[in-house]
Amino acid sequence: MTTPTLAALAIAPIAVPALTAAGCAVAGRRTAAAAGIGCAAAVLAVAAGLGAHVVAGGPVEVAGLRVDALSAFMLVVIGAVAMVAAIAAPAHVAAEVDAGRLAPSTARRQGVLVHAFLAAMAIAVLAADLGVLWVAVEATTIVTAFLVGQGRTRGAVEAAWKYVVICSTGIALALLGLVLLNHAAAHAPPGTGGHGLDWAGLVTAAPGLDPGVTRIAVVLLVLGFGAKAGLAPLHAWLPDAHSQAPAPVSALMSGVLLAVSFSAILRVKVIADAALGPGFVRALLLGAALVSLAVAASLLLAQRDYKRMLAYSSIEHMGLLALGAGIGGAAATAAVLLHVLGHGLVKSVAFVGAGRIAQLTGTSRIDRVRGLVATQPGLAAATGLAVLALLGLPPFSLFASEFAIVRAGLAGDGPAAGWAVVVALGLVVVIGAAMLRHTGRMLLGPAPDGPGAAAAPRRLPRSTAVAMAAGLLAAAVLGVTAGPLAELITHAARTLTGAP
Amino acid sequence: MEPVVMSPPAAALLDVAAGALLLTAVLVVWRRDLPTILRIFTAHGLALGALVGVLAWAQRSVELGLVTIGVLAVRGGLLPWLLRRALAGAGPARREVRPVVNVTASLLAVAALVLLAFSVSVPLVELGESPATRAVPVAVAVVLIGLLVLVTRRHTISQLVGFLLVDNGITAAGFLTTSGIGLVVEVGVALDVLLAVLVLQVLAGRIRDTFGDVDLGELRELRDR
Numbered sequence: 053m054t055t056p057t058l059a060a061l062a063i064a065p066i067a068v069p070a071l072t073a074a075g076c077a078v079a080g081r082r083t084a085a086a087a088g089i090g091c092a093a094a095v096l097a098v099a100a101g102l103g104a105h106v107v108a109g110g111p112v113e114v115a116g117l118r119v120d121a122l123s124a125f126m127l128v129v130i131g132a133v134a135m136v137a138a139i140a141a142p143a144h145v146a147a148e149v150d151a152g153r154l155a156p157s158t159a160r161r162q163g164v165l166v167h168a169f170l171a172a173m174a175i176a177v178l179a180a181d182l183g184v185l186w187v188a189v190e191a192t193t194i195v196t197a198f199l200v201g202q203g204r205t206r207g208a209v210e211a212a213w214k215y216v217v218i219c220s221t222g223i224a225l226a227l228l229g230l231v232l233l234n235h236a237a238a239h240a241p242p243g244t245g246g247h248g249l250d251w252a253g254l255v256t257a258a259p260g261l262d263p264g265v266t267r268i269a270v271v272l273l274v275l276g277f278g279a280k281a282g283l284a285p286l287h288a289w290l291p292d293a294h295s296q297a298p299a300p301v302s303a304l305m306s307g308v309l310l311a312v313s314f315s316a317i318l319r320v321k322v323i324a325d326a327a328l329g330p331g332f333v334r335a336l337l338l339g340a341a342l343v344s345l346a347v348a349a350s351l352l353l354a355q356r357d358y359k360r361m362l363a364y365s366s367i368e369h370m371g372l373l374a375l376g377a378g379i380g381g382a383a384a385t386a387a388v389l390l391h392v393l394g395h396g397l398v399k400s401v402a403f404v405g406a407g408r409i410a411q412l413t414g415t416s417r418i419d420r421v422r423g424l425v426a427t428q429p430g431l432a433a434a435t436g437l438a439v440l441a442l443l444g445l446p447p448f449s450l451f452a453s454e455f456a457i458v459r460a461g462l463a464g465d466g467p468a469a470g471w472a473v474v475v476a477l478g479l480v481v482v483i484g485a486a487m488l489r490h491t492g493r494m495l496l497g498p499a500p501d502g503p504g505a506a507a508a509p510r511r512l513p514r515s516t517a518v519a520m521a522a523g524l525l526a527a528a529v530l531g532v533t534a535g536p537l538a539e540l541i542t543h544a545a546r547t548l549t550g551a552p
Numbered sequence: 553m554e555p556v557v558m559s560p561p562a563a564a565l566l567d568v569a570a571g572a573l574l575l576t577a578v579l580v581v582w583r584r585d586l587p588t589i590l591r592i593f594t595a596h597g598l599a600l601g602a603l604v605g606v607l608a609w610a611q612r613s614v615e616l617g618l619v620t621i622g623v624l625a626v627r628g629g630l631l632p633w634l635l636r637r638a639l640a641g642a643g644p645a646r647r648e649v650r651p652v653v654n655v656t657a658s659l660l661a662v663a664a665l666v667l668l669a670f671s672v673s674v675p676l677v678e679l680g681e682s683p684a685t686r687a688v689p690v691a692v693a694v695v696l697i698g699l700l701v702l703v704t705r706r707h708t709i710s711q712l713v714g715f716l717l718v719d720n721g722i723t724a725a726g727f728l729t730t731s732g733i734g735l736v737v738e739v740g741v742a743l744d745v746l747l748a749v750l751v752l753q754v755l756a757g758r759i760r761d762t763f764g765d766v767d768l769g770e771l772r773e774l775r776d777r
Binding site for chain 2 (some may be wrong): 181183184186187190191193194197198201204205206209210212213216217220221224227228231232234235236238239249262264265267268
């Protein structure tokens with residue numbers, strides 16, 4: 053491929069959503085819906101093209117962007133989850149507008165902000181410079197703040213405030229970490245550094261970085277990007293924000309935003325491993341993983357709100373990602389990446405289902421929803437399958453990735469990873485039991501005979517059904533074979549473990 | 553990166569500016585009257601501008617001189633003005649009525665945080681020691697004090713001040729270690745902070761509209777049990 057073509061391809065995942073955002077500001081609702089699907093399809097197609105190119109020819113640096121296997125893979129995740137959300141969003145928005153909960157102007161603004169959000173995430177995964185990556189991650193907080201607070205209810209406003217304060221402060225810690233990393237790089241032995249915050253330059257310079265300064269910087273970076281990734285201890289914003297945002301937005305926030313921020317941690321880990329040895333970040337990540345899993349388990353047991361249940365499940369899965377990254381090595385890292393994609397697909401399906409349930413029943417309380425199988429068979433089946441997939445049951449890909457993480461942990465060097473895996477497995481079982489009980493109560497049993505229960509149509513809107521089925525099907529196929537993605541994942545894992 | 557050679561008067565001025573930066577941060581913790589806090593916060597922003605100005609003068613750098621003007625305008629002018637406007641729109645409460653921790657305890661905590669800042673910053677100072685890096689612990693202390701304000705104050709405006717103290721501290725650390733982290737990133741960071749403050753200002757207005765108060769202790773709508 054020629055350089056201008058490559059540059060155009062690299063810029064497209066940022067430019068297409070940005071243009072779609074501008075288009076949503078002026079277009080009608082139907083056109084905007086079609087543009088949303090087209091935008092997701094374009095991001096997916098470009099990601100596939102870039103992925104094929106970097107697998108064959110290695111990473112490319114162009115126009116301040118760096119396309120390597122990891123960024124191409126993250127673009128696939130963004131495109132895939134955006135596709136599920138884009139197919140499901142129009143029906144959700146239409147139902148909200150019909151119910152009078154959403155003004156048409158606010159619906160239009162939602163379209164603009166969602167696509168600006170996608171553009172910011174694309175910048176974050178493509179940025180060659182860690183500083184630009186930081187700016188993009190903070191920009192996602194700013195554009196999603198009004199999506200979280202869109203409901204204007206007390207809960208929505210409270211969630212938006214906590215979201216912006218905790219995420220901006222958390223991410224500010226990451227900025228301090230970058231400042232210190234820059235300080236270390238400026239004093240690296242001559243000839244190795246000099247690239248400022250350029251990621252590839254920092255990886256080259258890493259062995260010469262001052263360990264004392266780098267250690268402080270890495271703690272701050274893991275803590276800061278961990279806040280935005282929903283890892284303990286700075287996870288408190290997540291259940292509020294994900295339960296208050298409109299369902300298609302929750303799908304994107306839970307399915308990709310957390311993973312994009314986590315991929316920043318993966319990039320920092322490459323530098324830290326070369327500068328400090330693998331033990332340091334491993335201890336940080338294993339600690340964060342176990343605390344996140346423990347938080348998720350304890351708050352899921354007595355959970356009363358099904359959207360918050362899904363949010364805590366996201367904290368659980370981010371904990372599993374941290375566990376896999378902490379174990380390290382090519383196998384565990386590849387499993388982590390597969391888990392990112394599987395979780396993104398399935399969690400977005402679950403949030404779409406939860407959004408539909410909330411529209412039909414008018415409540416997000418678990419104990420007010422009964423017997424969905426009898427009244428809404430399609431919705432109940434898809435939501436139930438999504439929850440089963442989240443618990444790590446085959447044939448969905450989360451089974452394969454969790455299994456690979458566990459196996460790598462038990463086979464890996466050092467007893468710390470092995471013990472962490474054992475404790476994590478115990479917590480995952482508790483989480484699974486809690487989610488199974490809550491979901492079972494909502495879906496199974498006789499239908500309530502209260503007023504209004506029978507009024508809703510039994511069938512799902514066709515677009516919602518398509519979105520949920522497509523997400524589940526993709527996750528199931530990934531569980532059997534990753535196909536051409538397998539090679540991209542292997543390359544990305546190699547980029548992240550420093551192997552040639 | 554060349555080590556910065558600094559003349560004695562420049563080093564002395566740098567210490568004065570860093571001292572002012574720390575002192576104003578401590579004063580924010582001490583006072584509970586919001587208009588006063590905002591005046592102190594303005595002085596804090598100006599001290600940050602002065603710090604960058606001294607660095608520009610010491611390095612005879614025109615570029616850094618221009619950055620100084622930007623820092624003074626944003627940190628000493630624009631952000632304090634936005635906060636004053638937010639306070640005017642935040643309803644009648646003009647005092648931090650019930651901070652989570654009382655003032656005496658907060659000041660003791662500040663003392664502990666400053667000690668902590670100096671002890672964790674040892675590797676930062678030792679790497680490329682110069683008058684500028686010797687002031688880095690002050691910037692770290694400001695970040696920690698900002699975090700303290702953020703978690704112990706309940707008025708929306710106080711929390712905004714805490715958030716911006718954290719940010720000013722990080723900016724100071726950036727300039728004291730390596731004279732900044734690249735222009736694109738610098739501008740992006742400033743823009744992000746500005747937008748975050750604008751978003752929080754709008755949300756503060758919505759909190760007043762929906763809760764009838766700006767005391768964040770009232771935010772108890774979302775809980776797990």
